[in-house]
Amino acid sequence: MISVGIIGASGYTGAELLRICSKHPNFEVKTAVASTYAGTAISDVHVHLSPEFPEMLFEDKDSAPLSECEIIFTGLPHGASQKVIPEFLETAKLIVDLGADFRLKNAETYKQWYEEDHIVPELLDSASYGLPELFRDGLENSSLVAAPGCYPTAASLALAPFIRAGAIESDEIIVDAASGASGAGKNPQPNSLFCTIDENFAAYGLLSHRHTPEIEQALSTGSN
Structure with missing residues (x-):
């Protein structure tokens, strides 16, 4: 073992x-x-x-x-x-x-x-x-x-075949992704409490999400 x-x-x-x-x-x-x-x-x-x-x-x-x-x-x-x-x-x-x-x-x-x-x-x-x-x-x-990360996994696996084939331009990509509240971790925060998020949907990290450079790195080095 x-x-x-x-x-x-x-x-x-x-x-x-x-x-x-x-x-x-x-x-x-x-x-x-x-x-x-x-x-x-x-x-x-x-x-x-x-x-x-x-x-x-x-x-x-x-x-x-x-x-x-x-x-x-x-x-x-x-x-x-x-x-x-x-x-x-x-x-x-x-x-x-x-x-x-x-x-x-x-x-x-x-x-x-x-x-x-x-x-x-x-x-x-x-x-x-x-x-x-x-x-x-x-x-x-x-x-x-x-x-x-979660978004880099989804985005990289979805986009890599298209980038490899030259079917899309890398500077024209928009990743529109959503995750559940568990992604925010276990520590309680006001914006992740049930009463706040139940039947709700909110945008966050637009143009500043920390997974952005990870996606860019993965697609630039793993798509050849």
């Missing part, structure tokens, strides 16, 4: 990671890190996972046996993964980051869109973009994989 550690296991992404890993025939979840809930049963936070994790507790990162894990998944907000991942590059065979910290190859582009400096820019070029339909060759021997 392949030992797996999940950092950021209490959020929506973490819950899905736990669920998927529990069903994988070759994976064994060795530790689930969620510092806010350290010492709390996974089944108390993710009730639907009670059958899969009836007794396992969330752990704090500093005390969790992450150095013993062959694969580590991180499901953290942007800015957080880059502070954690370098610590485990030598011990883990593979790290998969589901956040945004290693998706962009250019540190200046990251700073422009995420409004903060990247603290390990030297790792950006070595991270593989986890969209196998367009970047399979770069994934085979990678030790750090950046899982793509």
